[in-house]
Amino acid sequence: MSSVITSLQMQGETGLRPYFADEDFVLYNTDVVPFLRELKKPLWDLTVTSPPYNIGKEYESMQTLDSYVQWCEAWMSLVHNTTSEHGAFWLNVGYTPLHEQAKALPLAYLLWGLSDFYFIQEVVWNYGAGVAGRKFYSPRNEKFLWFVKNADAYVFNLDAVRDPDVKYPNQFKNGKRKVNIAGKNPTDVWNFPKVTSGRNRSSVERTPHPAQFPEKVIERVVLASSNPGDLVFDPFMGSGTTAVVANRLGRRVVGTEIRPDYCQLAVERYLLAKELRGSELSL
Incomplete structure (x- = not known):
């Protein structure tokens, strides 16, 4: 039994069987809200994730905007409760239509104050590929919201x-x-x-997941906001980028993912990355 699973069981999570577990990565095929409700004490040193944006992607069920915000408040508050005293939370969000009021409202405007985290900074992720606008500027950015548990004592490894x-x-x-x-x-x-798709333009790290983080973005977050040996959490594991990057950088990882096909994708990607890294070290 891995040390990560042991830590989770000590915190109160005893009944849920992991989809996958080794000494560095534990993944649960479950909804994040009931999972986090079972944990009684702080555990994560860093959470980095991107939730569904409520825009009709294949992995999400559309909600009213009010319901979506309430759901985000629930899981974000639970992330706060389970974050260590010196820990951080990096939230990647994009845009959502607001019917008659807005074509593309930044979700950051709606989500930033929903938990007891202290807000440090908005980081703008700028990229080249994307849709082309005709009656508006072509969108080429998403937001990262950087939160910490303790405004006076948090990890920031600038030199890294x-x-x-x-x-x-x-x-x-x-x-x-x-x-x-x-x-x-x-x-x-x-x-x-961005992680692009399509003939003659697909990124090397492209997987079948329709909304995939580039590894370089998560690498900067993990290096700056955690230390080797820390525990990193991703409540919407998706294609497994967080697990691949954090493990490569010497962190342990826990994730939840509600879709079993994405769980399988994340595990396969993680194991392949670990195998390739082992092969490189043996050369």
Whole structure:
């Protein structure tokens, strides 16, 4: 039995059998809300996820906007309750139509204050591919909302995510270099390509999942907001990007995913990444 499962059982989760478990990754095929209600104490050091946007994707049931916001408030509050004192929560959200009031309302406007987390910052994820607008600007961004449990004591490993692309690396003032030799702060606008699909344009990491994180985005979040050995949680595991990236970076991972086909996809992707990494280390 893995140490991660043991930790979950000690926190009160005893009746649910994992879909998959090894020493580094435990995945449950279940709804996140009842799962989190069973946990009695803080557990995660970092949660990073992207919930359904309520826009009619194949993996979601459409709700009224009020019902959707209430559902988000429920699971976000439970994430807060199960996050460690120094822990963080990164929430990726996009846009939703608001019928007669808005063509594309940023979900960040509706969700940011639904829990007791302290809001640090909005990060804009900018990408190149996307739909082309005719009567509006072509949308090319989504939001990440960065929350922490404790505003005075949280993990932020800036040196782990510095951008080496410094325009003037050799500037000095009073004999001291003005720029950190490890690189600059990446700023709050991140330029990472989307995971694309389609003939002659599909990303290397593309899976059958219709809404897949790029690994580079999650890598920056995990490096900056957690430490090796920490426990990372993704309540909407989807294609398994969080598990693949966090495990590669030396973190342990727990996830929930309501669809069994996505659970299988995530496990297969995780195991393949682990196998390939082992092969590379043996060379």
